[in-house]
Amino acid sequence: MRSLSIAAPADRERQRRGGLAAILFTLAATLVPHAAAEAHSFLESSSPAKDSAIAAGPAKIVRTFNGPLDSGFTELSALGPDGRTHWASGAHTVAGADLSAPVKPLGPAGKYTVDYRIVSADGHPVSGSYSFTLTKPGPGAAAAPPSTAAASTASENDVPLWAWVAAALLIAGGIVAARISRGPSRD
Incomplete structure (x- = not known):
C-alpha cells in the first residue's frame, strides 16, 4: 500500500528557508575569492x-x-x-x-x-x-637596432581559476536549492 505524504505548511516553510540558506551560502562562497581578486596590482x-x-x-x-x-x-x-x-x-x-x-x-x-x-x-x-x-x-x-623582443601572448582578459570555481559553486548551490525546495519525492 502506498502512503501519501502531505507536507504541513510549517514543513514547506522550513524547506523554503533551507533553500534560501543554500543560495546565500553559495553566494557568500563566491564573494570570498572575489575579494582576493581585488588585490591585483595596477x-x-x-x-x-x-x-x-x-x-x-x-x-x-x-x-x-x-x-x-x-x-x-x-x-x-x-x-x-x-x-x-x-x-x-x-x-x-x-x-x-x-x-x-x-x-x-x-x-x-x-x-x-x-x-x-x-x-x-x-x-x-x-x-x-x-x-x-x-x-x-x-x-x-640612422641605425635602428634589430628586433629582439617578442610580443606578449598573455591577455588581461584570461578567465582566472577562481571564476570557474565560483561558477561551479553557483550551479551546485542552485541544484541543492531546487531539490530542497521541491521537498521529498513522492513515489
Missing part, C-alpha cells in the same frame, strides 16, 4: 607618461605600480614606430613598486609602444601597454 604612473609627446627620448622607461613587484616575473619592452624595432637595452630592473629598463637612443619620430607584464600580490598576471610619441627624430634614427 599602474599608478609611468615615465614617459601615457600618450605624452616628448621632443627627446628618455634614458629609461619607468612604470610605477601600487605595490611591490616580484622581480622574477616581470617583463618590459619598448617598440618603435615600425612595431618591430626593440629600443629597450639591457635587463629591466625592479625596485619596490618600480619596473624600469634603460633605453637606447630613440630613432625616428613617431609612436613608441611600451609593453609590460607583472605578477600581482595575489599571483595573477597583469599585462598591458601604453604609448608615447617622439616628436623629433633621435640620434638612433
Whole structure:
C-alpha cells in the first residue's frame, strides 16, 4: 500500500528557508575569492607618461605600480614606430613598486609602444601597454637596432581559476536549492 505524504505548511516553510540558506551560502562562497581578486596590482604612473609627446627620448622607461613587484616575473619592452624595432637595452630592473629598463637612443619620430607584464600580490598576471610619441627624430634614427623582443601572448582578459570555481559553486548551490525546495519525492 502506498502512503501519501502531505507536507504541513510549517514543513514547506522550513524547506523554503533551507533553500534560501543554500543560495546565500553559495553566494557568500563566491564573494570570498572575489575579494582576493581585488588585490591585483595596477599602474599608478609611468615615465614617459601615457600618450605624452616628448621632443627627446628618455634614458629609461619607468612604470610605477601600487605595490611591490616580484622581480622574477616581470617583463618590459619598448617598440618603435615600425612595431618591430626593440629600443629597450639591457635587463629591466625592479625596485619596490618600480619596473624600469634603460633605453637606447630613440630613432625616428613617431609612436613608441611600451609593453609590460607583472605578477600581482595575489599571483595573477597583469599585462598591458601604453604609448608615447617622439616628436623629433633621435640620434638612433640612422641605425635602428634589430628586433629582439617578442610580443606578449598573455591577455588581461584570461578567465582566472577562481571564476570557474565560483561558477561551479553557483550551479551546485542552485541544484541543492531546487531539490530542497521541491521537498521529498513522492513515489
